[in-house]
Amino acid sequence: MLTVLILLFHLVVAVNSEWPPPEPCTGYCNSHDPSVIRHTNGTYFRFSSSNKVATSESLQGPWTPQPGFVDETTADNGGAGAPDVKLIGDTYYLYFQHSMHGESKYSNISVATSPDMSTGSWKVHGNLSIPSSPNYNKIDANILVIPAKDASEKESYLLSFGSFWQNIFQIPLRNPPLQVTNAKPTHLELNVTGELPYGENPSEGAFQFMWQPKGAVKPLFYLFFSSGYCCEKGSIDKGSEYKIMVCRSERASGPFVDKEGRSCLTQNGGTLIYGTQRQSSRGTVYAPGGQGVVYDKDVDGGSVVLYYHYIANFTNVHHPGTFGWNKLDFDTTGWPEVRTLLNPAGSNPTSTGIGTGTGTGAAPTSTGESSASRLSSPIARIIKLLHTISMVRYSFYTK
Numbered sequence: 001m002l003t004v005l006i007l008l009f010h011l012v013v014a015v016n017s018e019w020p021p022p023e024p025c026t027g028y029c030n031s032h033d034p035s036v037i038r039h040t041n042g043t044y045f046r047f048s049s050s051n052k053v054a055t056s057e058s059l060q061g062p063w064t065p066q067p068g069f070v071d072e073t074t075a076d077n078g079g080a081g082a083p084d085v086k087l088i089g090d091t092y093y094l095y096f097q098h099s100m101h102g103e104s105k106y107s108n109i110s111v112a113t114s115p116d117m118s119t120g121s122w123k124v125h126g127n128l129s130i131p132s133s134p135n136y137n138k139i140d141a142n143i144l145v146i147p148a149k150d151a152s153e154k155e156s157y158l159l160s161f162g163s164f165w166q167n168i169f170q171i172p173l174r175n176p177p178l179q180v181t182n183a184k185p186t187h188l189e190l191n192v193t194g195e196l197p198y199g200e201n202p203s204e205g206a207f208q209f210m211w212q213p214k215g216a217v218k219p220l221f222y223l224f225f226s227s228g229y230c231c232e233k234g235s236i237d238k239g240s241e242y243k244i245m246v247c248r249s250e251r252a253s254g255p256f257v258d259k260e261g262r263s264c265l266t267q268n269g270g271t272l273i274y275g276t277q278r279q280s281s282r283g284t285v286y287a288p289g290g291q292g293v294v295y296d297k298d299v300d301g302g303s304v305v306l307y308y309h310y311i312a313n314f315t316n317v318h319h320p321g322t323f324g325w326n327k328l329d330f331d332t333t334g335w336p337e338v339r340t341l342l343n344p345a346g347s348n349p350t351s352t353g354i355g356t357g358t359g360t361g362a363a364p365t366s367t368g369e370s371s372a373s374r375l376s377s378p379i380a381r382i383i384k385l386l387h388t389i390s391m392v393r394y395s396f397y398t399k
Helices: 002-016 378-398
Strands: 033-039 043-050 053-054 063-066 083-086 090-099 108-112 123-127 142-146 156-161 168-175 187-188 201-211 220-227 241-249 271-274 275-282 282-295 305-310 321-330 336-339
Touching: 002 336, 033 282, 043 083, 083 142, 090 142, 142 201, 156 201, 168 201, 187 201, 187 220, 201 282, 220 282, 271 305, 271 336, 282 321, 305 336
Parallel strands: 241 282
Antiparallel strands: 033 043, 043 053, 053 063, 083 090, 090 108, 108 123, 142 156, 156 168, 168 187, 201 220, 220 241, 241 271, 275 282, 282 305, 305 321, 321 336
């Protein structure tokens, strides 16, 4: 019996020493800083840095490359990167960064609109006129749409942005969201999880997500971000590479805290939810980040989805990365956890169910339980206990 327990312990530790690998991706899977949205006709669109577009009938592909979303011969559109797209009313809004001299300190964020995301349909409205500051750069845009509470109000829009420097800021947008308001930017997050020489405060790529997890009395606001160094491997210490973290608040503009209750602005807070896997079933998954979050009613009968880019097997340490995605569950306290699909077939391409990140959190199909806890027998209880021990062991190891 002792031998069995030892074997079970090592099995559980092996299983839980890494996160689930990315779900399958076929076809054109090259992507950096992806933004995924589903057209009302059911087609998935994936926009990426370097003015890249791909389409598919399902998240796993096959993905087909399409022409770029803007004309880069226009000076203000050069180097179009880190796109973020949302459907607002009956118009698609796409926010993207562009820079002069290839330096983030000369960057700006612009917006384009389209009725249907078809090639050549994007109208560029120019940059958002975010005020300049020594505390932030103007890249990595993401828009949060906050629904109106009643008929007397209009929906509102908050844009997050910033990379390294003092990390992530937020500013309100006008209605329609083509320009910023006169309000001053709000500082949302400051986190240090990497080391020099590439620069201090290595967090960026904020993604705001409004969601009401099961048991919550009202929607909560989640701030997902990438922390660490994106695409280099030679001199990056283990643990300093890109990783996906999250903070949470009851208000759209903070204050944000992590799962341990630490401030994500003043106490280096941030809960790690997905990182490097050096030996997963899909090989090495290195430095995942550039993430986004959507609700898709066709994934496991209705699920939140985390998508991102990662470096596969250390074979491509520069742009572009590889597109990855996973199911995102929420635990009993409302914190997100990356999970394996219950239905490996993924999404149903005949439906039209990606939301805009403002879902109400209707009860998901998954209960958030591990596969071990669903087993029936005394051995299942032992496995569950060993699962807990292994997670404590993993937590201690990663500190």
